[in-house]
Amino acid sequence: MIAQSAMQQLEQALGKEKLVTAKEDLLVLGYDSTPGLHATPDLVVYPTSTDDVVKVVEVARDHNLPLTPRGSATGLSGGSIPINGGIVICLNKMNRILEIDEENLTATCEPGVVTLDLFNAVAEKGLFYPPDPGSQKISTLAGNVMEDAGGLRGLKYGVTRDYVMALACVLADGSLIATGGKSVKDVAGYAFKDLLIGSEGTLGIITEITVKLIPPPQTKQTFLAYFDNIRTAGEAVSKIIAAKIIPSTMEIMDKATINCVEDYVGIGLPRQMAALLLIEVDGHPAVVAEEAEALKEILEQVGAAEVHQAKDAQDAMKLAEARRTALSALARVSPTTLLEDATVPRSKLADTFTLIEQLTEKYQLTVGTFGHAGDGNLHPTVLCDERNEDEMKRAHAFYDELYEQVLAWGGTVSGEHGIGIAKKGYLAKQIGPGGVAVMRRVKSAFDPQGIMNPGKIFVSEQE
C-alpha cells in the first residue's frame, strides 16, 4: 500500500489526471506477454515530460516505493511487471520524435515512441532504422533499449544496442544523467550508455534516446529452402556463414511450425518437409546478385530438398509473411504458448535441433521451433495449457535441460528477450555467483535504495 502522503505529493506534483488508481485499471497494468506472470501495482502514473519523471522518482525515493517502468508491455520475460507492487510508470504518452538529424544521421526520441513509427518517419526521409522486434507495431523505443530487443534483421544489421548513440535517464536519487552523444566516437570514461542498454529498468528511467540511422539497402533477393532433415538446415546456416555471406535475414521453421503456419494461412508450404529456411540478401545490386548465386550453390551442395527464389517484391513479401505468422500460427493451437529464447554459437545449431527433438520426445510435449537461425537464436515454443499442472512441470523440465546444454555449448539463456523475472535462475547458472555479485554491486551503485524495478534480472540479497 502507498502512504496517503505519497499519493498527495504525487497529485500535487503531476496533477490528478496523470494518476491511475481505479482497481480495474491497476488490474490490467501489471502484466506483459510472459505467460503466467501478473502482479497488481498500487498506483500507475503517466508522465508527459522529463520533469514529471523526476518528480515521480523523487516521491518514490522519499517514500521508498518500488518503481517499475512500462511501455506497451509486450515484453517476454516479465520486465515491466511490478512484482513488489508500488508505482508503475507508463511512458507511452511521452511519444514525440523530437528530431531527425539528416546531417548526422540520427533521430532523437522520447521514450514512448513506437518502434514502427520511428521506422516509418525516417523511411520518409530516405533513411533506415533496422531493429525490428516482432512487436514493432506497438513496442516502445525505451522498452527496446531496456531489453536490448533484436528482430529479424539482427544477423546483418545488429540489434537495438548497435543503434543507440545517446541516452538521457533519471536515476534513483532523482538526478539526471546524459550519456553518449551524436559523435561517432566516444571513449570518455565509463560507457554508461552501454550499461543502461539491456538493464531492464533496474538502473534508471529513460527520458530521451538518440539512435543511429543508416541508408537503406538498394535491393534484395529472397529465397526459401526446404530440407528433409532439420540438421541439414542447421548445417546450411553454418556453411553460408563460413562462406562469408551475411544475409540480412536467415530464419528457420521446423516441421511443427510449418504445419501450423500452413493450417493458418494455407499458402502451399510443404507439410512433409522437416524444416525450411527463409533467407534474404540485400545491399548493392551487384553484390546481391553475386551472393544470391553463391547462396544457391551452397544450398544445393548441402542437400536442400528444394530451393525457391522469389520472382519479385510481392513474391518475396509473401514468403516473409509466412515467417512472420509463425508465432501466430503456433499460438492458435493451445491456450498457453511458452516462447523461449535459447541462443547458441551458430556452429552448434544442428546439435541444438537434435537436442530439442530428443527433449520433446522425452518430456512428451508439443514443441514448435522457429527463430533467427542466422543468429543462432531459436524460439523453441511449447504449446500447452496452463491449467494442466503436470504438463507445465514437464515444460519447465524441458527448458531446464535444454538450457543446461545450451550453456555447456557456450550459448546464452536469452538472445533477445531479457532475463526479467522468468529467467533469473538460468542467468545465475550462466554467470555464476561471482557474476551475480558484480551485477548487484553495479545495481547498488546506481540505486542504493533498491527502488528501481526491484526483483528483476538477479535474485536480490533480501530474497
Add this chain to the structure above:
Amino acid sequence: MSDQQPLGNFTELDAPTYEDVLQCMRCGFCLPTCPTFALTGRERSSPRGRVALARAVAEGKLDFNQAMKDEAFFCLDCRACTTACPSGVKAGEVMEVCRAQVHQQLPAPKWQGTLRNLVLKRMVPNPALMETSMLPARLYQKLGIQWLVRNSKILKLGPTWIDKAEGMLPELHRPLRPQLPDISPAKGEKRGTVAFFLGCVMTLLYPEVSRQTVKVLNHQGFDVITPKEQKCCGAPHLTEGDRETTREIAAFNLDLFLDLDIDAIVTDCAGCGAALKEYEEILAERKDLERLRLFHEKIKDISEFLCEQGIRTEALKQVDKSVTYHEPCHLCHAQGISKQPRELIQAIPGVEFREMKEASWCCGSAATFSLKFTDASQEILDRKLENVRQTGAEILVTGNPGCHLQLAWGLQQAQMPQPVLHITELLGLATPD
C-alpha cells in the same frame, strides 16, 4: 458460449467460456488496431485489457461491475482486433457476450428495461410494425416539419444524440420490402437463383440502395427471390445483449430461407451478413448442425457473391469518376471480405480507384455507439474523414448502412463534396436499366 457451471463471477446464461479469455497471450498486437485505445491510451479500453478484465471476472478476482459494463458498451465491436490477433482471441465477441451479462447482473431501471423490451422483442422482429413506425418520420420530412425543426435549431436544446440522430436521417422513401416482387427475373443468360436478405435498415432507410442491389443481381443473370416473411437478422439484439431474442429470430429465418430452392442467400448489409454467418454459433445448441452449416455456406455478402460468380462487364456503362472505399468493420473484420469490393469497383469501366489510408479503420458508427458516445464517435469519424480528404476522390463507396449514415452525415458536417454510395449504387450507375 455457455457452460453448465457458472464461470467465476459470470452468471450461467450467455457468458464467455474460460477458453475464450485464456487464449490471450497478451502480446499487444491488437493495441495499434483498436480505435478506443487510440482514443484514450487506456489499457482497460483496449482488447487486451478488456479480455484481461473478463478473465479476472472468470477467475473470481473481479465482480461483474460498472467498469465491465462500461467497457462492454464502449467497445465498438469493430473486430479489428480479431483480424490482428495472432492467437485467435475474439475480444469483440467476448464484449458482446458481456453485454448480455450486463442485463443479467446490472439491470437498468424498470422503465428503460420496458422500453428496451418493447423495441427489441416486439418491434424489431416485426417488419410490418417497423414499416408503420417509420410513417411519422416520413411525414415529418414530407410536410416540411423537418425544415422547420432544423431551421429553428430547437434540437440544440435537447441531448446531443437527438440532434445528431435527426441530422443523420437520410431522405426517406417508402420501405422496399412490400414493394419488391416475390421474384425479380434475371436478365440475359440466367446464371442462378438467389434469395435476398433485405436488412431492416436497408428497407427502411435505404430502400433505393437495395433496389439497385436487385437491379444489379438481375442484370448479372440472377433471379432474385425476396421472402416477405423474413425478419430482422438479430444483430441489434446481439449488440444490445439480448441473445435470446436473436436465437428466436435466427431460428425463424434459418427455416424460412433453407426451405427455398436457391443457390445463395445474398445481403447488401455487412452487419446483417456478419450476424447471419454467426447463426452457426448462436444456434449451435438449438438446431441441426448440418442445416446450420448449409445455411452458413449460402450466406453471401453482395460483393463476395458477385466476385465468386465473376462479374459480367461487357454491357456495363462507363463511369468516369475517381472512387475511394471505406471498409465496413462487419465486412472486412467480421467476414474477412476485403479484396472483393475493390475488385468490383475496379471492374467498372472508367472508374479510377484510389486507396485511402487506414481503409479498414472503423468510422465510429458501430450500431448505437455513434449516438451513445457522440464525442468519441466524432473523433473516430474525423480521422476517417481526413483519410477520405487525402484521396481527393469524387465518390466514397462503402457497403453497410451504419457506416453509410455516419459517413454521409460527417461529410456533410465537414462540408466535403463526396457523396457516399453503397457499392451496388456504384454498380447500379454502370448497369443499364
